[in-house]
Structure formats: C-alpha cells, structure tokens
Amino acid sequence: xxxxxxxxxIVYKPLNTALCVGLLLxxxxxxxxxxxxQHQLEQKFARDLQNIDLVxxxxxxxxxxxxxxxxxxxxxxxxxxxADARKIMSNPMIQEAIPMAYGDSYQGxxxxxxTEAYLKKYDAQLREGHLFSKAMQATIGSNIxxxxxxxxxxxxxxxxGEVKGGxxxxxxxxxxxxxxxxxxxxxxxxVLTKLESVWQVHTPPDTEQLPQDTELALNQGHEHSSPxxxxxxxxxxxxxxxxxxxxxxLNIPRIINEQTNMQAVLxxxxxxxxxxxxxxxxxxxxxxAGGIMxxxxxxxxxxxxxxxxxxxxxxxxxxxxGYRPWQLFRMLVLEGLILAIVGYVLGWLFSxxxxxxxxxxxxxxxxxxxxxxxxxDEAWLLLLTIMVGVGxxxxxxxxxxxxxxxxxxxxx
Amino acid sequence: xxxxxxxxxxxxxxxxxxxxxxxxxxxxxxLICGESGCGKTxxxxxxxxxxxxxxxxVVVEGETISDFSPAEMDQYRGQHIGIVYQQTYxxxxxxxxxNLLLSPYGKSQLKAKNIxxxxxxxxxxxxYPHQLSVGQQQRASIARAVMNKPKLLLADxxxxxxxxxxxxxxxxxxxxxxxxxxxxxxIVTHDDRLREEISDSVDLNAFxx
Numbered sequence: 001x002x003x004x005x006x007x008x009x010i011v012y013k014p015l016n017t018a019l020c021v022g023l024l025l026x027x028x029x030x031x032x033x034x035x036x037x038q039h040q041l042e043q044k045f046a047r048d049l050q051n052i053d054l055v056x057x058x059x060x061x062x063x064x065x066x067x068x069x070x071x072x073x074x075x076x077x078x079x080x081x082x083a084d085a086r087k088i089m090s091n092p093m094i095q096e097a098i099p100m101a102y103g104d105s106y107q108g109x110x111x112x113x114x115t116e117a118y119l120k121k122y123d124a125q126l127r128e129g130h131l132f133s134k135a136m137q138a139t140i141g142s143n144i145x146x147x148x149x150x151x152x153x154x155x156x157x158x159x160x161g162e163v164k165g166g167x168x169x170x171x172x173x174x175x176x177x178x179x180x181x182x183x184x185x186x187x188x189x190x191v192l193t194k195l196e197s198v199w200q201v202h203t204p205p206d207t208e209q210l211p212q213d214t215e216l217a218l219n220q221g222h223e224h225s226s227p228x229x230x231x232x233x234x235x236x237x238x239x240x241x242x243x244x245x246x247x248x249x250l251n252i253p254r255i256i257n258e259q260t261n262m263q264a265v266l267x268x269x270x271x272x273x274x275x276x277x278x279x280x281x282x283x284x285x286x287x288x289a290g291g292i293m294x295x296x297x298x299x300x301x302x303x304x305x306x307x308x309x310x311x312x313x314x315x316x317x318x319x320x321x322g323y324r325p326w327q328l329f330r331m332l333v334l335e336g337l338i339l340a341i342v343g344y345v346l347g348w349l350f351s352x353x354x355x356x357x358x359x360x361x362x363x364x365x366x367x368x369x370x371x372x373x374x375x376x377d378e379a380w381l382l383l384l385t386i387m388v389g390v391g392x393x394x395x396x397x398x399x400x401x402x403x404x405x406x407x408x409x410x411x412x
Numbered sequence: 413x414x415x416x417x418x419x420x421x422x423x424x425x426x427x428x429x430x431x432x433x434x435x436x437x438x439x440x441x442x443l444i445c446g447e448s449g450c451g452k453t454x455x456x457x458x459x460x461x462x463x464x465x466x467x468x469x470v471v472v473e474g475e476t477i478s479d480f481s482p483a484e485m486d487q488y489r490g491q492h493i494g495i496v497y498q499q500t501y502x503x504x505x506x507x508x509x510x511n512l513l514l515s516p517y518g519k520s521q522l523k524a525k526n527i528x529x530x531x532x533x534x535x536x537x538x539x540y541p542h543q544l545s546v547g548q549q550q551r552a553s554i555a556r557a558v559m560n561k562p563k564l565l566l567a568d569x570x571x572x573x574x575x576x577x578x579x580x581x582x583x584x585x586x587x588x589x590x591x592x593x594x595x596x597x598x599i600v601t602h603d604d605r606l607r608e609e610i611s612d613s614v615d616l617n618a619f620x621x
C-alpha cells in the first residue's frame with residue numbers, strides 16, 4: 001500500500017513532479033551527452049593516430065598540420081618540396097615514412113595521394129576490387145561508397161579544394177578500382193590514390209612529363225637500385241613518420257624545425273593540447289549541468305519538504321493505522337528515488353536525441369559520427385542521480401520519521 | 413474491556429494533568445466531556461498509545477498497553493484500535509476504497525465493500541476524498557476505523573462539525589459498530605447533543621486543576 005501511495009503521490013501532483021523530473025532530465029541529458037562525445041572523440045582520435053610519431057609539413061599552425069594530415073579535419077598548412085621530404089625519408093633513424101599529397105576533394109571527401117604503406121597502417125582490407133596501382137586509379141573508403149554510390153569501374157572528377165563548388169579538374173577523371181571495408185578510422189572517408197595522380201592533376205598540360213619512376217624514388221628499398229632524376233618542382237603536402245627510437249622522436253623535430261623551412265610535430269602532444277582546451281569548454285558545460293543537477297536536488301527537496309507540511313496529517317494517519325516510523329521514512333526516500341530514476345531515464349533519452357542532432361551537424365561538417373552506445377561513465381551518472389534524489393529526500397524523510405503524531409493531531 | 417489506573421500526563425515544561433480512572437465494557441459507550449484545553453484529546457491519545465502516560469496504566473483485555481514498546485504499540489493500534497477524528501483525514505491521492513484498505517493489518521477488499529455497503533458509501537468507493545461531502549467523509553472515516561474489527565473504538569469530537577441530521581447518523585453508526593464488534597467505545601466531546609444518546613459520561617472539568 002505504501003508503494004501505491006508513493007506512486008499515486010507522484011502522479012497526484014504532476015506539476016511538482018514535472019519540475020523535479022524536468023530539472024534532472026536536463027542535468028542528466030547534458031552530462032550524458034558530454035560524456036558520450038568526449039569518450040568517443042578520445043577513442044576516435046586515439047584510433048586514427050595509430051603509431052604516427054611525427055608529422056612533417058609546411059610551417060604554420062602545428063595543430064592544423066596534425067588535424068589536416070592525421071585526421072583530415074582541417075585544410076593543409078601548405079606544401080613541401082619532394083626533394084626536402086626525401087632527405088628526411090632517407091634519415092637512418094626513420095623506420096617508416098609515408099608521403100601524402102592532398103588538396104582536392106570529391107563531394108566533400110578528401111582525395112589523398114599516398115602509398116600502400118598508408119593503408120597498411122590502418123589494416124585496410126578490400127571489400128571489392130583492388131588497390132590503386134596506376135595513376136588516376138582510386139580506392140575509396142566504405143563510407144564514401146555508401147554515401148556517393150560510387151562503384152568499382154565508375155569514374156569521377158576531383159574538385160580543387162575541400163569545399164563543394166570549387167574548380168573541377170575536368171580533364172583528369174579518376175577511376176574507382178576498389179572499395180575498402182569499414183575500418184572505423186579516417187580511411188572510411190578518404191579517396192585513396194597514388195601520389196602521381198595528384199601531381200598529374202595539378203601539372204599544367206604543357207609541362208606534363210611525369211617521370212614514371214618517381215614512384216620508385218619513394219620506395220626506400222629500391223632507392224639504390226634505380227637512381228632517379230627528381231623533378232624539384234614536385235611537391236607533397238605532408239609526411240607521416242615512425243621513428244626507430246624515442247630519442248629520435250625528440251631529436252628529429254628539432255633538426256627539421258631549425259634547419260629547414262618545414263615543421264615536424266608530435267601529434268600526440270598537439271592532440272593532448274587540443275583535448276585540454278576542449279576539456280576547459282567541456283568542464284564549463286559540466287559545471288552548468290552539475291548546477292542544474294544541484295537545482296534538481298534542491299527542487300526535489302523543496303517539493304518533498306513543502307508536501308510534508310501538507311501531508312503531515314496523512315503521515316499521522318498512516319501512523320494511526322499501524323505503520324512504523326521507518327516505513328514512512330522509506331516511503332519518502334522511495335519517492336525521491338523514483339523521481340531520480342525517472343529523471344535519469346528521460347535524461348538518457350534526451351542525450352540520445354541530442355546526439356542525433358549533433359550527428360547531423362558533425363557528419364556534414366567533419367565526417368564525424370557518434371554512436372549512441374552505452375558507456376561506463378553513465379553508470380556513475382546514474383549513481384550520482386540516485387544520490388541527488390535520495391539525498392534530497394533524506395531530510396524530509398527524517399522529519400516524517402521523527403514526527404510527533406500526537407502533537408500533529410492535536411493541532412486543531 | 414478497557415480500564416485506566418491513575419493516569420497522569422506531564423506536558424513538557426508545563427502543567428501536569430491527572431485523569432480520573434475510567435472503565436468501559438465491550439459493546440458499551442462512554443462520553444468524556446469537558447471544555448477545550450482540559451486535556452480531553454490528551455486522554456484520548458494516551459488511550460490510543462499515541463502518547464506515553466507519565467504515570468499510571470492503560471489496560472485493554474488484560475494487556476497493559478501503556479507498557480508496550482513503540483513498535484508493539486504501533487502494531488497493537490493497527491490491529492485492535494480504531495480512531496475517528498474530528499477532522500476527517502484521508503490520503504488525498506488515494507480513492508476511498510484504498511483509504512479503507514490503508515492499514516497494513518487485516519485488509520480485505522470484500523470486508524471493505526461490505527462495510528461500505530453498511531455505511532451507504534458503496535457508490536463512493538472509487539471517488540477521491542475531496543469529492544465527498546462532509547457527512548460522507550465522516551462516514552468513510554468511521555468505516556476505516558472499524559476495518560480492523562477493533563476492541564477499542566476511539567472518537568475525538570466526531571460530531572462537532574456536523575449538522576443535527578448528520579450528527580445523529582454518525583452517533584448511531586458508532587454505537588452500532590461498537591455493538592457489532594463488541595468494542596469499547598469512548599467518545600471525547602463537548603457536544604451536548606451526544607448526552608441524549610449516551611448516558612455514561614465522565615466530566616474532565618471537575619478534575620482540571
């Protein structure tokens with residue numbers, strides 16, 4: 001019967017209930033949304049980083065270089081000479097170097113000229129067709145295939161720049177030769193091709209004399225067997241490096257930054273800095289959400305406390321018909337608990353709706369997608385919400401338990 | 413049968429009251445009269461175990477209930493004592509039927525419906541307390557008080573807010589129910605209309621000091 005009373009009470013005063021649940025809903029919703037986005041961003045950034053020790057590119061913002069070369073979220077800082085890049089690639093302390101050339105896009109998806117090593121880095125598996133082996137052949141990420149409908153054998157034109165509506169390179173169509181399986185990394189949203197394709201597209205027609213063996217120059221193993229004449233005008237956008245030792249990771253950037261007009265950046269450092277900065281924003285939002293939760297706690301407290309005055313005769317009546325003080329205590333705590341749980345559940349749903357809205361935006365702007373999976377932090381949030389609800393009910397419940405029923409009934 | 417032995421009650425930081433010994437047989441009724449402030453309600457609460465007497469005893473059917481622990485008293489009250497108040501108290505958010513079934517002891521839908529029929533409130537079972545007239549509310553609260561087939565039926569000014577017609581109805585109901593359950597009925601009142609119905613009475617004014 002007490003459980004029935006709790007339930008009926010919650011329904012009997014819908015405005016009170018709506019106030020408490022509404023405040024909890026917003027608090028829980030915002031915190032949950034923040035937790036989800038932060039958790040998944042960190043996961044995604046860590047996954048895309050793989051084991052890239054250093055990123056080399058044109059001088060400019062180090063963070064921009066990392067965002068553009070590793071995460072493909074930003075515009076490139078500029079180009080670097082292939083000749084300069086080759087010097088770094090042949091450094092004995094470098095275990096692996098992946099050159100990248102980009103700047104064009106297809107329907108907003110970046111066209112990335114690189115080598116097979118880049119795909120190996122992310123364990124790319126082919127779903128259809130084969131890897132690019134000649135210039136102007138393209139292997140596309142799974143998400144692009146899904147969104148644009150491109151299939152093996154189709155041709156498409158690259159757009160200069162990263163935004164739709166730029167100049168279209170009409171005389172250099174790409175042919176899709178393969179589609180990758182989903183990897184949940186940047187690969188899903190990239191058009192991958194040979195470096196030569198990018199060069200070919202951007203070389204003025206009259207000087208189009210691309211040496212076929214440039215490719216070999218980039219494969220370190222073949223360097224000595226086939227001496228190449230390198231065209232100094234060739235440019236790439238960035239280099240991803242993996243070093244042989246930890247000391248090299250610290251030394252190489254120093255050398256590059258001091259002695260060349262390029263910059264070498266530790267991506268982990270930049271990303272940590274980025275997260276730190278985002279963390280400040282996230283912290284502010286969390287504090288606001290925490291404030292809302294606090295308000296929710298207070299409103300539950302006030303509602304229960306106010307109702308306690310209205311309900312003291314009801315509580316006295318319950319004692320009269322044989323209920324024990326601790327049963328009244330439990331009843332009021334249960335009321336707080338139910339409000340908290342309802343608030344949590346609705347807040348959880350609210351955060352998923354919020355995530356859907358964020359996804360619409362993030363997808364078109366950054367090719368980011370957040371899944372609505374349940375994360376462990378949300379269990380802590382549930383615990384926090386329950387503590388708020390029960391905590392707010394505690395004092396009214398104690399008062400109900402200690403109430404002098406004889407005094408209450410003598411009031412009239 | 414209920415009887416008290418030299419009950420006194422000391423109000424916190426205030427006067428002490430001693431009450432006359434009373435004794436009521438099952439099925440019989442007793443009026444406790446007096447001006448307001450003479451301790452009528454306090455006596456009723458002592459009998460109901462809502463307060464502990466400073467000295468003296470309350471004995472019901474051989475059991476000294478004034479010696480019970482709070483937990484034992486709550487249970488005993490739930491099982492064997494029915495209380496009717498001057499103001500009718502209900503759980504607002506519950507229907508009349510649920511209000512009849514409120515006590516954790518001896519609840520049964522069938523019994524509630526039978527009692528409701530006898531009290532002529534069976535049409536009102538699924539209404540909410542605030543939808544009832546004062547007279548209907550008073551009947552419903554008496555119905556709730558007898559749900560546990562009490563040995564002791566206590567009423568605190570049950571008629572003071574009622575008109576003559578309802579007053580007569582309520583008194584008749586209380587007397588009938590006390591007889592039906594063989595309960596000792598004790599009514600605290602300053603309503604002289606009741607003296608015509610119940611002959612036994614104790615006047616507390618005489619004891620006030």
